[in-house]
Amino acid sequence: MSEDTARRRVTRGPGLSEKDVDPLLDVEDDDGKDVYNTSKPARSRIASGRPPPKHQTPPTSMTEFAQQNLEHIAPIIYTLLSCWTRFHAIGKADIVVWDEAHFGKFGSHYLKREFYFDVHPPLGKMLVGLAGLLAGYDGGFEFKSGEKYPPEVPFVAMRVMLATFGVLMVPLGWYTAVELGMSSWACHMVALMVLFDIAWLAISRFILLDSMLLFFTFLTVFCLSKFHNQQWQPFSVDWWAWLIMTGLSIGFVTSVKMIGLFVTALVGVYTIEDLWEKFGDLKMPVREQAKHWAARIGCLIVLPVLVFMASFKMHFLVLNRSGTGDAQMSSLFQANLIGNDFATNPLEIAYGSKLTLKNMGWGGGLLHSHVQTFPTGSKQQQVTCYHYKDTNNDWIVHPTWDKSYDPDAPLSFLSHGDVIRLVHAPTTRNLHSHPVPAPITKLNNEVSCYGNLTVGDRHDHWVVEVVDDIKRGSRDNFDRIHSLTTRLRFKHQILNCYLRAANAILPQWGFKQVETSCIKENDPSDAHTYWNVESHWNARLPKGNSKYYRSPFLRDFWHLNVAMMTSNNALIPDPDKADILASKPLDWPFLHLGLRMCGWADTNVKYYLLGLPINYWGGAISLILGLLTLGWYLVRMQRKYVDMDEREWQHFLYVGKIAFFGWFFHYVPFLVMGRVTYVHHYLPTLYFAVLMFAHMVDHFVFSSRRFSQKTKSIVFGVIAGTIVGMFWWFKGAAFGMEGPIKDHWGMQWRKSWNIYPN
Template sequence: MEEFRRRNTGIPRNYEKLPSKDQNENGENNKTYKAMAYKPTRPGINKYIDLLREHQDITIPIFFTLLSFWTRFYLISYSNIVVWDEFASHYIKREFYFDVHPPLGKMLVGLAGLLAGYDGSFEFKSGEVYPDNVNYTWMRIFLSSFGAWMVPLAYFTAIELDYSQQSAILVTLFVLLDTAYICISRFILLDSMLLLFTFTTVFCLTKFHNERKNPFSVDWWIWLTLTGTSIGCVSSVKWVGLFATALVGLYTIEDLWNKFGDLSMPKIVCCQHWLARIGCLIILPITVYMLTFVIHFAILIHSGPGDAQMSSLFQASLIGNDFDQNPLELAYGSKITLKNMGYGGGLLHSHVQTYPSGSEQQQVTCYHHKDSNNDWIVKKPREVAWSEDDEIEFVKNGDSIRLFHASTGRNLHSHMIAAPVTTSLWEVSCYGNETIGDQNDYWVIEVVDDLYEKDLQTVRSLTTRIRFRHINIGCYLRADNAVLPQWGFKQIEVTCDKSNNTKDAYTHWNIERHWNDKLPPGPKAKYRSKFIHDFWHLNVAMYTSNNALVPDPDKEDILASTPDQWPLLKVGLRMCSWADDVVKFYLLGNPVVWWSGSLSLVIYLISLTWYLIRQQRKYIDFPSNAQWDHFLYIGKVCGIGWLLHYLPFCIMGRVTYLHHYFPALYFSILMVGFLFDHFTVYLAGKTRHIVFGTCYFLVFAVFWFFKDIAFGMDYPAIEISNRKWLSTWNIVD
């Protein structure tokens, strides 16, 4: 208990207690613990040591920060090849691109390239050698600095969680010397930014928690605002950051619930607390998140490889596309591309490959990239006499048409055969040719509305929303982001929907490109889509693409791993070629850090159960309610924080990799520090120093043993076969 009191009253550990007037000569019945009642146990050996000791709250984090930058920067240019997913060109060239992650991280990568003088010409193909004109070293340094700042943040967070200085140092060492954290931070990747903002979120939350007794003070507002800003930033790098948002949300719900039950609190004050949380923890993060997209759209003003993920109107506003050459009104004989207007919708597409079952006719899909297989020619039914040499005739609302695939010469077709994935709907295929076919090739075009014109009889490029009703079955052409298996190249399934839901955006289409030599170009596009629509459209497309990242049973992914393998560090990840003459990096955590982190979570759960059972039997394990509350508080921050960052990967269907566990790892590290404090609090000073010193040495020794896999090794992997502690680590074979 003496150690606990010292830690929680700010008494230095090299001080001893003096008798006070509240004590008798045997030192009994003393209830006063003040710094004034202590004296140094020994004089300073050296004035500089005394100075460092006096300012250790500053010198210790500075020392570890310097070490952190060294571990992240050491030999950072050792490998001159593109490692894993290093990439940074679209923001430099200002070309619109599509990615499954929000834009903040990629924009910071683009900023690194801009500061490094990168001109955007290098394509960052994995495994390629960096040319002399790409300063990849500076770009890696810029990104690695995010990983370096994780270390002092871990120290200060541990202090804010009321850990002893020894325990705070242990937490700091775990973050500093984890080989996985070091390795992932040394490249042009998003993960160092995701981790840093996760760390800042936890730090700001703990700072705000410690200001709970000073509501609406300046510091209280600062840390509440910074917490909201931080969760906005972490969610803007990767959606994994939403798990940190959930942690803050659960903490806030409990906090407000307790205030709601405090009958001594005036109602106006309770409402002020609610409004403060709504403004700082809901509105502010959403504003930060949306602001990153505002900047994203403002920078990427040129047409690029991600155009097809966006609406046609958005694309029309990009520099470099030729939409202003579109003829305005659709005519028979026109060649067009059709864009699905559902969120995340692609272009109507076909290719020579056939369905492996069902009709076994030619596949029809939606595709998010532009190529000639997206081109269709609008023709009249075969029974109607018509030639492309005839005078121009415009397509009208309610006309029956035939969509002829320009590349393969087949007709868009449907029939009462179940679709391959969404079996409740009908299959859509391509069938026949110019002379062979039947009534199942015909579609009635229905105008839903037009964004700018009231006349709904004509069909216009870009702005008219249309539907295609099958003339025989009465079903509607639809693409709702269901993903085909590998035989369909993971493209979007196109079906024919039996229901007639006019509000279903996935049955809505618009003409994106339009070619017809007989028609003049329409008026220059002056249309610009609204930001909210573009923002929502892009986020749905990101969600859809994330869901499409599912394990492929037909294709082995040697880099993928499953969540059950992570806590026990059963797997590592080769980040580049494993050839003998290549600098190799193996993404594998420090076993001491990972295994002790996982063990700490189990020990905490057992301890919590034990204490609850003993409390039920009226045993008193905690002298004060404050100590019990602190025990529970750590469990909520570290235990629930770990669960929120780990469990979702166990239930989501997408393919997972080792780096997905890195945010969860941090919470287990914080739990280790707490349990060391909790179980060593009654140990004598020397014994406690020995326990912590042994742990310090152990984590450093294991780091040193494994350091080459993080810093890079240019020798054959067989030379580190002694590092293969588990048979599942593919370090050698």
Template sequence: MSSTGVNGGATKPRQRKATKEAVPVEQVEEVKVHSSTTGEDEPSLETLEKIFAPLLFTVLAFMTRMYKIGVSDIVTWDEAHFGKFGSHYLKREFYFDVHPPLGKMLVGLSGYLCGYNGSFEFKSGEKYPEEVNYTFMRVFNATFGALCVPIAYYTAKSLRFSTAATWLVTLMVLCENSYATISRFILLDSMLMFFTFTTFLGLAKLHTYRNQQFSKGWYFWMTFTGVNIGCVTSVKWVGMLTTALVGIYTIQELWEKFGDLRMPFTTYMKHWAVRVVCLIVIPMAIYMLSFKVHFLILENSGPGDAQMSSLFQANLKNSPLTKGPLDVAMGSKVTIKNMGYGGGLLHSHVQTYPEGSEQQQVTCYHHKDTNNDWVFIPIRTDPPYDHKGDIRYVSSGDRVRLIHDMTGRNLHTHKIAAPVTKHQWEVSCYGNDTIGDEKDNWIVEVVKDTHKDGKVHTLTSTLRFRNEPLGCYLRAANVALPQWGFKQVEVTCAPDTVVWDRFTHWNIEQHTNDRLPPADTRSYRSPFLRDFVHLNVAMMTSNNALVPDPDKRDDLASRPWQWPLLNVGLRMCGWGDESVKYYLLGNPVVVWGSTLSVVVLALLTFVYICRWRRQYKDMTGEQVEYYVYSGIYPALGWALHYFPFILMARVTYVHHYLPALYFAIMTFGFVFDYVTSTLMSGRAKKYGRPVAYLAMYAVVVGLFWEFSPISFGMTGSHEQYGYLNWLSTWTI
């Protein structure tokens, strides 16, 4: 009795070496030299590969990304966000967003290059005015999308794909409808994809230099990879998933070298040092530099001020914070900001808690309005405040009441569990100037201050507020309330806290008191590193708060399981007959084929692992290396860019799958080439393999053309495009 291997060769049960290799030697030779499945001679094919093919693909990429790019003259989809952010750079107004600044600075640069002055508000669906050259800004953005195509070509070559597989992969990227669509607008996605592609190119090229380490080429591609890691993470945090792929490769390399007993210890440590500098220090420097430039450009006060520390805001031009007095006194109207990373302003509004005390809600809010105003008033057992009497400054250890200016109620706490953080106590607004109890009394504690006079000062004093009878401290730890609290930050009174708990630290941000002189603004300084950390934590906090709202229906949102199945698309604009309509949907054969390839590769790998465990030798060492680095690593890249979205609680959309799709396409190129070269032999391989590739080329191009209206713009009635609704879940 005999058993049949994966490659179809017969193998005896106890024979430990397969008589036929699962990976044909000619395939590995084919990816090393420029052999052809069509029988062409090497010199002409080499010329075709090196010059004509990448040039042709690049030209076609610019054609597909630029064609009719300005036909829609309305603000489309997230152009409303990123166009507006670009405007803030041109007006140099500080704003806040959940994404790092590099991509948005490039959007601002595109506006600057075409003479745009930043005055347009980029309201969704609004028509672009004549003074905004939106076509140039879109072309600037689309250039990143177009350059992804030749990068895919050179990446496939670096992965040692055959010529036919390289062309197939490049064609799939070129003819992927979602890539062609997303690249046409003023968005961050084409920039994210560009730097994702270049980072993976750097990794693939780096692997080709694995036997030439410490050469000039090796140093270049190591640095190239690090620079692009810095860029991709500076566009969107999704770039950290690409960074993780590089990290896994690096760990594997260093582990293998650790087992090389012939390598001197100094050489091994040099490998560590180079990777630390190129893959950690350089990316981090680029990431931090993007924020440094971000802060330097946005020098004026703007809509995002409240997300930053009070000292940072005080250094912005036209900031109202530096116009107030320095010393806080009884009767001073103030805003009080939490100093924990991502902290907001102490806030209240007329709405009440639905449970617990059912008294007026107290929250932290990241936007400035009059509901953030509080007034320092003496406690009821002290002499009442007299606005014509002597000025009574607030100092450390003083007992005060904090009156909510809009409603006149006292900041109050009691031994009722907070609505979310149950082990701490609820904070509310209660009573008025005459109605209340001793739980309205708060003791001010100055933790630190640049001024050493013991008084409470605007901006420079770090404060804690301790409730006098209960001994708990006012705290806000970025815990979001449910919808009844408008998703604002929960404020509690914590009985078990320590002095270094930053979420119990507060400072006086904005201060008005007609009886006091304005402060000297030269006393306010804010270090970059602290601002950098503060903004990143605020971004993380806001990003985590982007969760689906069960009380609202979001027709654009989708679930991650739908993406690889192409179960849904996304309408990017209004669907009226008079508008040009765009629908974000992938090329069916590209998406479905790439998803199938990941499954096939997983099954193949499982079979090979089982056979290896049974001590069958299906591959040589060189073939294993090719299988792992050209097949497994792209599939791993897909998994790293896809599965985290399943675990995320935040709301997700179709465009979140686009980076993962690229790695799935690379996996498809490997699997298709591998399967056709392994399962076919003789005349079937000689003639069938080229036919299979030509058929794939035709289907990919044909379906791209079939669905091209969704990418280039649908005009007239949407009903005439009903033939494109292959699935009932598509809403073309």
């Protein structure tokens, strides 16, 4: 193929040769020498991103300074436009919109310092609380969905602060495209698509976590691309700076939502490929190889983990008062919260004591019963495990049926090997098991409540087995059972099975609570068969001493993360209840539907979470086109056709891998998840589809010598005009639509969009 018809993929600028662009390309081929004498892996890696910038002398005048920084004028303009799109009419809806009901409330908990529980890590919600603090909010509003904000709640200021993360997405999109080595046309296209996407815009204008999640996702990709472009000077100050920034970004994005693990996977795959290529460089000393491994492990694994853990440490330090989420944590943790009376409860357990029992498995709840019965099996009163405190968690320790209990007799304390009855305080029924299969774990025996204070049988008897004591150690070191610190197991005297509460969730008839059953296997290491006394009331016993109760951070950190994952996995679609907001992942790439973010009455300001069609449709098509193009080039290369030189080929692969694998890692996990999904879950994924769209247009048009500058200008003008035109057409979905929805005609381009009432 002649040079006139060869397509150039990377713009070098006038007057620059290939060696001017990349100083490390100035290497002789040495065709007659051993192939191992050339350092090809390092050279190909450097050639795939933005060329190293030429050294510039410090400016001596404002004019020279301006000339040297002309490249920053466009992103500054885009950032100013982003301020307008994100902040314009941001307070039009003066009611609690969509998930503001959740995340605004969590911000309130930080201001009141009350412990709560949520399935997401704490960093984003702490930033919501910080926004409230800076805006002068006192944390007293309940954030009920659809409720009007009172004058004393500075919701507009809070929205503006959080929308700032959405503003910064635009310059990050621009500079990421620059660092990926895209042409200036493609950089403008990426910036416009990020600036004017309706879904990204709408999600950024409310008190939500998504703007922070998107910002830190964009930041991680930007830092990774910056680090990639420092590979020609390893272990330099810039190389270390961008490697550390990539690690910090990973820590931040995963500390906002666990979806951040998907962009972490992208960084991980890039790093594995990078280290594998370095492993193949036989000229690189082993010592330097080890330094590269140590740098990646320290900055991309250890540092993000430390950031993630630090967010939880701050979370625990701020939320030092008892609140709604106490029951999700261990009893020892709760004992240290202000307003909790655990530390003053009687220490030693006696017959006649009223208590609650906490399951010590990760994410375990409280032994619970209520008046409702099982619809199958014995049809006796249900026994479950529940994560919130109420009187249905209260049990009273009684002796077996063959022994009488005298409340005025001298106290008899509970110890290892005692056989007891546990009487449910509100209903007076006895904790009971029998050879009836449990409703979910069929191999286990059902646990129910049966009889009353005078009616019962030997199937109400449980043998207390002490495992150990967190403070006193082995059970050989003590006789009496203590609240909070002693770990217990309860063995059924007749069936020899053990009381267990794992992560099996009951259907709606069991109020989605955790199944409690009696497992036949005796596994002493099964933490889900471990219980401890949490609350303890006995007027005849002295108060306890809080010095006995300390909970280590690592245990609390791990406990909360397991509880978060358990609760997240429990968010499965309910077949008995239609969720009109939910959607399936296959609905997302081609914009099959949007999401109503608020009530649709004529008097409401209405917001519809709908992406820009060109972003979604163009991105989805470009992903398919990218794979087909790669296959086409591989076939031609096998037939010895030369379409690109080594630099162009490496650039094509590098940008394509960042875009495709970023999209793949963010999208495919939702296909296999059992939890309920919504369209906003696709918003981080969309970014990589946009990058692929820009990459494909750049590859076939903007960086091709087949087309004239005029043709390229026309193509860019058509795409940019389409982006701006679609934004203007659908802008009401993000800025708010007032009055009857049918007055906003032409909004429903697909029948599946539920913008208009049926």
